[in-house]
Amino acid sequence: MNIAHLLEGLNGKQREAxxxxxxxxxxxxxxxxxxxxxxxxxxxxLIQGLNVSPYAVMAVxxxxxxASEMRGRVEQLMGGQLRGMWLGTFHxxxxxxxxxxxxxxxxxxxxxxxxxxxxxxxxxxxMRSLNLDDKKWPPRQAMGYINxxxxxxxxxxxxxxxxxxxxxxxxxxxxxxxxxNLAGLVDFAELxxxxxxxLRDNQHLRDHYQARFHHVLVDEFQDTNAIQYAWLRLLAGxxxxxxxxxxxxxxxxxxxxxxxxNIHRFLDDFAPAVTIRLEQNYRSTGTILKAANGLxxxxxxxxxxxxxxxxxxxxxxxxxxxxxxxxxxxxxxxRIQAWVDDGGRWSDAAILYRNNAxxxxxxxxxxxxxxxxxxxxxxxxxxxxxxxxxxxxLRLMASRDDDAAFERVVNTPARGIGDRTIGIVRxxxxxQGTTLWRACRQLLDAKVLSGRAGNAVSGFMTLVDNLDEQxxxxxLSRQVDIAxxxxxxxxxxxxxxxxxxxARVENLEELVSATQxxxxxxxxxxxxxxxxxxxxAALESGDTQADEFxxxxxxxxxxxxxxxxxxxxxxxxxxxxxxxxxxxxTDPDRLEEERRLCYVGMTRAMKxxxxxxxxxxxxxxxxxxxxxxxxxxxxxxECLEEVRVRTQVTRPITQYQKSSDQFNETGLNLGQxxxxxxxxxxxxINYEGTGPQSRVQVAFxxxxxxxxxxxxARLDVx
DNA sequence: CCAATCGACGTTTTT
DNA sequence: CGTCGATTGG
Numbered sequence: 001m002n003i004a005h006l007l008e009g010l011n012g013k014q015r016e017a018x019x020x021x022x023x024x025x026x027x028x029x030x031x032x033x034x035x036x037x038x039x040x041x042x043x044x045x046l047i048q049g050l051n052v053s054p055y056a057v058m059a060v061x062x063x064x065x066x067a068s069e070m071r072g073r074v075e076q077l078m079g080g081q082l083r084g085m086w087l088g089t090f091h092x093x094x095x096x097x098x099x100x101x102x103x104x105x106x107x108x109x110x111x112x113x114x115x116x117x118x119x120x121x122x123x124x125x126x127m128r129s130l131n132l133d134d135k136k137w138p139p140r141q142a143m144g145y146i147n148x149x150x151x152x153x154x155x156x157x158x159x160x161x162x163x164x165x166x167x168x169x170x171x172x173x174x175x176x177x178x179x180x181n182l183a184g185l186v187d188f189a190e191l192x193x194x195x196x197x198x199l200r201d202n203q204h205l206r207d208h209y210q211a212r213f214h215h216v217l218v219d220e221f222q223d224t225n226a227i228q229y230a231w232l233r234l235l236a237g238x239x240x241x242x243x244x245x246x247x248x249x250x251x252x253x254x255x256x257x258x259x260x261x262n263i264h265r266f267l268d269d270f271a272p273a274v275t276i277r278l279e280q281n282y283r284s285t286g287t288i289l290k291a292a293n294g295l296x297x298x299x300x301x302x303x304x305x306x307x308x309x310x311x312x313x314x315x316x317x318x319x320x321x322x323x324x325x326x327x328x329x330x331x332x333x334x335r336i337q338a339w340v341d342d343g344g345r346w347s348d349a350a351i352l353y354r355n356n357a358x359x360x361x362x363x364x365x366x367x368x369x370x371x372x373x374x375x376x377x378x379x380x381x382x383x384x385x386x387x388x389x390x391x392x393x394l395r396l397m398a399s400r401d402d403d404a405a406f407e408r409v410v411n412t413p414a415r416g417i418g419d420r421t422i423g424i425v426r427x428x429x430x431x432q433g434t435t436l437w438r439a440c441r442q443l444l445d446a447k448v449l450s451g452r453a454g455n456a457v458s459g460f461m462t463l464v465d466n467l468d469e470q471x472x473x474x475x476l477s478r479q480v481d482i483a484x485x486x487x488x489x490x491x492x493x494x495x496x497x498x499x500x501x502x503a504r505v506e507n508l509e510e511l512v513s514a515t516q517x518x519x520x521x522x523x524x525x526x527x528x529x530x531x532x533x534x535x536x537a538a539l540e541s542g543d544t545q546a547d548e549f550x551x552x553x554x555x556x557x558x559x560x561x562x563x564x565x566x567x568x569x570x571x572x573x574x575x576x577x578x579x580x581x582x583x584x585x586t587d588p589d590r591l592e593e594e595r596r597l598c599y600v601g602m603t604r605a606m607k608x609x610x611x612x613x614x615x616x617x618x619x620x621x622x623x624x625x626x627x628x629x630x631x632x633x634x635x636x637x638e639c640l641e642e643v644r645v646r647t648q649v650t651r652p653i654t655q656y657q658k659s660s661d662q663f664n665e666t667g668l669n670l671g672q673x674x675x676x677x678x679x680x681x682x683x684x685i686n687y688e689g690t691g692p693q694s695r696v697q698v699a700f701x702x703x704x705x706x707x708x709x710x711x712x713a714r715l716d717v718x
Numbered sequence: 719c720c721a722a723t724c725g726a727c728g729t730t731t732t733t
Numbered sequence: 734c735g736t737c738g739a740t741t742g743g
Contacts, residue, residue: 063732091733115733188733223732256731355729357735377731414719539733559730581729597730620728621734 003049006041006077010034017243017276018042019049022215024273025243026266030307031292031603032283032565035245036066039217040073042243043085046215048078054085056214058235061089062223064540066563070219083522086213090228091188092539094195096523098186099535101205105198108184110399110531113538117383118404119143119187125407126176129430137168145169146176150189151225151257153196183403183435192227199234210237221246221266225257233269242270248303249296252559252597254589263303281307281603283565285314288609291639292602298634299592307603315608316641319632322614323685323699324623325358325573329365331643332570332612336553337369339568339608346372350554350566352601354579358572359555366553376556381542386493386504387511391537393483397468398530401435410436413492416456424449425457437461463487476529477515484508558601569605571598574613575626598631610643616705673718679703681718 007015014034017027018041029035043059046052061067067088074082086093095113098105114122123146124139146169149159156174161167180186186194199206216236218224221244224232236242244266251260267273281289289307296302322328336349351362359375366373381387389412395405411417428448429439440457443449449457467486471479484490493504520532527535554566573579579598584590602609611632616625632640672684682700698715699705708715 089733113733116731191733253731255729357728360735541733557730583729593730618734 003045006045006049010037010041011280013276013278013280014038014041017278018045020243020274020276022050022241024241024266024270026263026273026275027243027245027278028275028303028305029245029247029278030281030305031247031250031600032281033278033307034282035219035247035278036070036073038278039219039243039245040070040077042217043074043082044077047082047085052215054082056212057082057217058086058093058213058215059088059217059219060093060232061219064089064092066219067092086523089539090231091191094191094231095535095539097195097198098191099524099527101198101202104202104205105194106181107186107194108399108401111184111186112395112399112402112405113191113535114180114185114187114404115383115538115541116143116188117388118185121407122179122185122404123172123176126179127172129426130172130175132168132172137172142169142172142176146173147187147189148257149173150187150193151227153193153227153230155193179403182433183401184399185402185404189227192231196227196231196234199231206234207237209235210240213237214240216240216242218242218244219246222248222251222260222263223253223258224262225259229259229262229265236270242266247305248301249299249305249596250562250600252562252593252600254593260301277305279305279307281309282311283606284309284603284609285312285607287313287316287639288602288605291317291609291635292599294636294639295595295602295631295634296599299595301592317602317609317611317635317639318641318643320610320612320643321628322612323683323705324616324697325361325614325618326365327683327685327699328572328612328614329361332362332572332610333365333369333371335570335610336371336568344568346551346553348567349570350556350561350564350568350604351570351572352556352558352561352604353572354558354581354597356557358578362555362572372550372552373555374550374552376554376560381507381510381514382537383541384504384507386489386507387537389489390480390484390508390511391534393464393467393487393489394480394530395534396437396464397471397479397483398528398534400437400464403429403436406436409487409489410460413488415460415488416452417460418453421449421453421457471530476518476533477512479530480515481512484511558597561604562600565604565606567605567607568610569601569608570610570612571601572612573617574598574611574629574632575617576629577624577626578613578617579629579631595631595634598629611640674698675716675718676700676708677714679706682706 007019010018014037017025017038027035027038029038039059043057046057047054059070061070071087088096098107098111102109102111120139120143123142124134127134127137127139127142156170156177159170161170180190199209213235216232218232232242244263246263248260248263251258254260267275286309289309293306320328320331322331332351336346339349340346353359356377363373382391389409392405392408395402396409410422425436425439425443428443429436432439432442440449440461444454444458463486467483470482474482490505490508493501493508495501496504515533518533518536520527520529524532558571576585580591580594584594613626613628616623673681674684675681676698679698679700680702682698684696685699685705695707695709697705697707
């Protein structure tokens with residue numbers, strides 16, 4: 001393996017980036033321009049070409065998926081020589097720092113991580129203890145406030161509340177943080193903030209890491225927020241070289257605190273920095289790129305970049321105007337069907353939408369044709385109720401002071417510790433400034449809790465102690481098995497009736513097997529296997545579901561689709577008010593972000609792209625009439641082709657839904673073409689009601705969509 | 719302790 | 734129109 005080999009198969013710009021001199025580097029990498037390839041090859045180049053020690057390299061990503069893909073590809077390229085290299089997500093690496101230096105960070109050795117669900121529960125509890133009405137003060141908003149402040153690097157003491165309302169949020173922030181500190185709990189934003197403070201306040205640590213990491217590489221840099229940026233600045237020392245890879249045109253997380261202008265700031269703060277643009281696209285046809293370029297050119301705030309390809313220009317981008325969302329869905333399905341009839345695979349096709357609610361109609365349409373599909377997003381493995389219950393027991397085994405875990409399972413399964421008893425415990429904890437577990441102990445010792453309640457509480461404590469004692473000599477999976485069995489969780493879910501209970505039991509069983517396969521990551525040697533697993537569960541909540549490799553149509557939001565590619569892509573709901581979304585049309589910055597989102601959606605397509613919209617859409621129980629999205633007008637019109645073909649009649653609806661006999665006898669069905677004496681020809685796109693009152697919605701070729709009462713309107717079947 | 723019912727609400731999501 | 738959450742009654 002030599003340098004030449006590492007540079008083979010890269011284009012000029014990619015090579016320039018991979019073999020760039022050791023300076024700070026900004027790689028502006030357009031969609032499909034091979035940015036991961038560049039990152040991976042750069043790492044290999046540093047280590048194998050320039051003999052940089054892997055210990056001196058840190059590579060940061062946003063998602064676990066990106067991190068593991070990168071790790072896999074680097075290992076493949078270099079044959080697994082990356083021991084000692086730090087490669088992970090911002091949160092994962094921050095966690096690692098905090099574990100190593102928990103003392104300097106002011107954390108107990110066995111501190112636990114709160115996911116957003118845990119965090120919200122804890123905030124609710126804190127608010128209740130402050131006697132706040134959650135109607136008037138939504139806990140979610142409190143969470144938003146707290147996380148936003150942490151993401152800006154602000155502690156309660158740094159904040160001067162400007163008005164009574166903010167004073168309240170501020171007070172909640174303070175109380176919540178004390179509760180976390182007391183119980184040894186760290187939320188996601190806290191991981192980053194603590195790690196930042198750790199480096200900021202400990203010169204010897206800062207010096208150590210700055211001297212260690214000669215090379216810092218950051219993926220998806222446009223998504224960094226204020227604290228992540230500050231973190232990088234602290235970590236990169238005077239001799240460090242920082243390479244950031246990103247695309248300002250694909251910045252779609254501004255609403256979550258991401259700051260595109262970190263790219264601009266980088267050029268100042270890390271000057272002198274070299275900028276390299278990767279503009280050759282290997283993914284899409286020329287026409288798709290031209291359309292996407294034309295759209296994104298409407299954004300004012302850009303670093304400027306134009307994707308090109310030396311491939312074929314391909315088919316035009318097709319625009320379909322559905323009469324309503326049902327028609328839109330049916331069109332999409334019919335085109336996917338045609339793709340497969342032509343020899344394509346179901347999984348070649350992706351349907352992308354702006355919000356999750358849009359998936360429903362599409363699912364219906366796919367279901368009708370018995371087409372398999374996979375929806376991305378939703379509850380993930382470690383977020384499921386039964387799994388979180390089990391994890392709470394494990395967390396208590398690891399840390400008795402974990403109040404969040406305590407609250408979750410103290411009475412799950414029911415063991416006679418009701419609201420009253422827990423109330424007494426909470427009060428004691430508050431008065432003594434201690435954790436719930438310790439408060440229980442105090443109350444039992446003082447015999448304040450006695451009788452039935454006292455027995456129940458001491459029974460619970462003995463249970464947890466026993467789990468810990470029994471488990472400590474066992475392997476992890478055995479510990480988990482003991483915990484779910486002896487706590488009664490398993491039996492509780494077994495007793496639950498229906499498929500739901502069945503599925504939960506299966507999930508618990510899967511948790512045991514997941515722990516069998518669990519391998520503590522590099523850098524967690526100091527931790528117990530249990531703690532390492534708990535961190536893994538919190539930081540990496542697992543995939544949505546298992547059927548990943550099935551040949552199925554892929555459905556997801558455009559946010560979720562970032563980084564993926566598909567031969568055949570449908571972007572649906574391209575209407576004013578949907579996309580751009582209603583709430584973004586008034587704000588120029590948000591509108592630009594929507595446009596970037598559209599750009600991201602379009603550039604997922606390799607061969608064929610469809611943009612669809614519906615003239616009418618049932619939204620919140622009303623029929624809304626939207627105009628086509630402005631984005632459609634912004635795309636160079638020569639790239640577009642309007643589809644006029646009406647969707648095909650599918651199988652009769654009666655096979656799937658109950659509908660009146662009357663309706664069927666008329667021969668009217670969705671998709672049926674009909675003739676009306678006054679309005680002319682049209683297609684049935686919707687129906688409602690039964691019997692004599694049943695109505696159908698017909699989209700007339702000339703007169704547009706109309707609702708007609710079947711009994712009165714004389715409709716001839718064509 | 720569970721179920722039925724009422725009411726509020728209604729982007730995007732990772733860690 | 735749905736969903737989710739909370740409340741209330743059995």
